Amino acid sequence: MMRTTTHRSIKEWKDQLIRQDEIDRYLVDGKDFIDEHHINKMLKNNCDSDRSRIREIIKKAYSIELMSDEDVAALLQVTDADLRKEIAEAAKEIKKKVYDNRVVTFAPLYCGSKCVNRCAYCGFKSDNSSVIRKVLTMDEIREETKVLAGVIGHKRLIIVFGEHPETDADYIAQTMKTIYDVKVPVRNGMGEIRRVNVNAAPLPIEDLKKLKDVGIGTYQVFQETYHHETYGEVHPADTLKGNYRWRLYALHRAMDAGVDDVAIGALFGLYDWKFEVMGMVAHARDLERLYGIGPHTISFPRLTPAVGTDFDSTTHQVSDEDFTHLIAVLRLAIPYAGMIITNRETPQIMESVIDMCTQRDAESKIGIGDYADAYRTDQIAEREQFLLNDTSSLDQVIRKLAHQGHITSFCTAGYRCGRTGDKIMGLLKSGTEGCFCKLNAVLTFQEWLEDFASPQTKATGEVLVQKEIGEIKERVPHDFSENTYKKFLSDYEKIKTGVRDLYF
């Protein structure tokens, strides 16, 4: 298989990667958008808001606009359990208002564990000799995809890479093409991956255009910590990742490359969680300032133990109570963004916060090449970046979600119909995207039930589908025209007879 960089030395590759002008152009008066003095002042000045002010802020959040720093700081500083509960209830309502009862599922596909960086907390760091280093060949990517799309039934992946010349932009693009090309016969149709999101190191604009050309869904780069000093402590200065600003503007460059679905995140546990939330809001604000749209999704992974790292995560460890609260605040602060919770969390936490979130992974394996061993349930620490807490199957996850009233959506219509970037943001804020999504959720869910569900999950899922169809009917002609409704019912029947990939 083609490997474009094997002839290049790691040093040559590293030296040409970071383009200083692709940082400097975004700075204002030589400063980046994380103004620590301002953030600390906000947190200090808004630490004792009374109940009525908090309720005012909650009310404002229903306008589905990015929240002011003062208001976010005030919400973050709430410690009273009852008031936190009110914030959480509002977060659930806002999730429902923007995204209804849909939860999108996906799986990560780890493609390479080789990495030139030495992030203190990560199992893939280059000086960790306990981890097996491997970069999947295109044949192996195909084998992994066959399991994901043909056995488990995923339609959406996030592909994940260490930062290494063997997994450069050409390799990432080739991986995406390989995944999109895989079609696997399943019970009644063909299994396939319809959306490939990418979690990779920051790239220059030229490389990001290559990913745009092969149909990237969302480009995800977590800042890890927005706090400059802490960033420097956990990412050694002599590594690529040691460049805080190259990373901070990764998504700005993506926007300039035409990749307009971008995803922010912070790794909670490295620094004060309140500061990180303020940092994420500042990130969203700067994207809005320059591009008119904020992040498509936000992630809030909590540090989990990784083999071969002795990183002491106790100082800024986030308790379950604070974690739940920060998710609620994020929901209100950046209300249009999708929110992703992952299997790093326990099933109990997943269950308690899913009402505020829009996406979760399921049946994930984060060992390199592990899906091809689909029925192995043990996690092999030496192959993994960190360890997972929820290892339920997709079928179990979907059934549980259905019992809780959530419909699992496998919809990938958005980017395939050009509903990305500012188009989707406008639709989300006005509630119009919700209409398309509701129809697509039912169609794709039924498709999954036909092709992959266990008898028990199919029975549970179909009860939910009938309820959804009833709701859709009630919304004719206000939200859906008679014709749309008729076409939807006809598509739904077609799916039951084996027609696939129908969407609005």
Ligand code: SAM
């Ligand atoms: N190498 C690329 C990078 O660092 O951006 C992308 C992939 S990295 C494998 C994906 C994410 O995993 C990182 O951004 C980090 O937030 C998260 N991660 C790393 N170590 C972790 C740990 N011990 N616990 C939880 N998440 C971790």
Ligand code: SF4
């Ligand atoms: Fe490499 Fe990413 Fe892990 Fe850092 S977090 S060591 S860059 S894989």
